[in-house]
Amino acid sequence: MSKRSPSPKSERILDVAEELFALHGYDGVTLRQIATGAGVDVALANYHFGKKLDLFRAVFDRRSVELNQSRLQALRQFQAEAGPQGPSVEQIIEAFTRPLEIAQRDGDSGWANYLALVAYINNSPYWGPKMMTKLFDKLVLEFIEALRTALPDAREEDIFWCYQNLSGSLTLALARTGRIDKLSGGTCRSSDLGAAFDRMIPFTAAGFRAVCQKGARTGTTRKKRSR
Template sequence: MGRPRSRDGGGNRDTLILDAAERLFAYHGYDAVTLRAVAGEADVDLALIGYYFGAKQKLFDTVFQRRARILNEDRLAALASARAECDPIPLEKIIEAYLRPLEMAQESEDQGWRNYCALLAYVNTSPVWGPVLMSRHFDGPMEAFVEALAAALPRAERADLYWCYHFMSGAMSLTFANTGRINVMSGGLCRSDDFQTAYDRMIPFVVAGFERVCGPLK
């Protein structure tokens, strides 16, 4: 039979499939998306998806992992840069290293990053996918930040560090989702797609929460 081919006969087919799946999963969730819909969105033969990715669950995992790897690299690089300036790293610099790469992703002209952020919000708040995909692709690098937080907040109970991370994750997820609700609530004073303003305020908000719950810095 040979290798299945895309209907247009060219292009980077696996990337076309991943981009199409990312768009559909971001806006419809896992259950509502079929492989046939992904094939139609990517304009490829249905068999091609199975050839590259296998079952839908494997495709979903691959879509999620693709940009998670980049975010993890950017965050860890920012953390290393902050540590090169001062060790232990100041609390605000740790939070900045964790959150600013997400702002840059949401501000990207690449619509794929905005789709991914919406997908990240969906996965991070899902009792089904959150424990699986977030743990698999983000928990390892996240531990480097927990260790940095422990050094910056030496009196903190370990459990309190994780609770504060949990609350920060909730603020991130709502910002990823970019629902526009704050536009209505604020009567136009705020916009959910004003990412720079959102992160400029989220960072000191999160820092204050860590300081209040985890105790004084010294």
Template sequence: MAELNEKKPARRKASTKAEQRAEMIEQILDAAEHLFSQHGLYGVTLKDVAKRISVHHTLINYYFDDKKALFDQVFARRAVVTSERRMRMLDAYEQASAGSPTVEGALRAFLDTDLDLYIEGGEGWRNYAALASQVANTPEWGAAMMDEHFDPVVLRLIGLLKQALPDCAEEDIFWGYHFVTGALMLTLARTGRIDKLSGGLCRSDDFAAVKQRMSTFMAAGFLAICRKGKPA
């Protein structure tokens, strides 16, 4: 699967059973991703997914044990892409910074790399963005999914932030990340609220505008809470 470009060439007819299977699974995942991003896990049935790609629902059951198994694979498909891209960028940034990372530099390696997927990746990646926001805000099972897929890259970011802020209390760095991820998830949800509040001046789907501002804004927050936490 291409990481960014969702404008796929016209499908050639699959020549083997393995190719036919892979193509069908990809169609199912695309359809399910679209529906889950709009209605969530509980608002979608396997029949809904089947209807979207004009197949009988028993075909979905052939490939996936149940709806949760389908949901998990939909989420994992792109989670591995964004997690690996950010890990590579954080590694590259640490090397380029020669042991002297900055807060904003670390955040840009983490945030901008992810936002680029939603800027350049087309409808599929934007559907995934909305889906990730739902998962992150579902305590019952969503937290475990986020832990499974994203803990290594988040802790990699935390390590860089500790290097950039050696005198900052560790709890302040974790709280800072908590605020960062909250803002990111609200952004990915694209609720449209900022559109209404700003009278159209800002758009919730303008990921480029978010990329331009978020890391700078969040870096200032980290620096502020770390200064405040120091003894007089």
């Protein structure tokens, strides 16, 4: 009703753009590459989405609502099951990450490309501040609030720095660079988000506790001897 149903060719454009932007970044992809990959004329992308930048935004927007709804729902589920002290750190991180794995595993094949695109944007000093805030800040602050409840003695700045560690681990996993495959001699496959999350969740949960739990950090700012 409110939005006309998209033509199949415009969806193909989004799919191909998603794949290419995730691999080569915004400037590394031409509209002609996208059009060729989608089997359409180069002018069609302009017709449906306007300028190249608008197409980039459309790709980034497309799956964000569904993605963040599933994460928020997972968090709400844990909160409903938990007592008044709220869900555990593990549960919060599980709700933050597992829906991404599930989308990649059960959703259409474009999800893997989309998650790699999010990784590209999140790690970019140019695009990150310009595009992440609008679509992801509200959700992230919701999770940080939950972490505050689970770690009541945490200092404000420690919570955010720990979140950045979590975000970094997640970002590199979503980028699926294949580097861990090489380093490990094939033992690990970066396409296996499930295996990555099986370690990432206990890893980062222990990290949060070590930095944010009562008595974890002494003194004022630095804790290690400088020499």
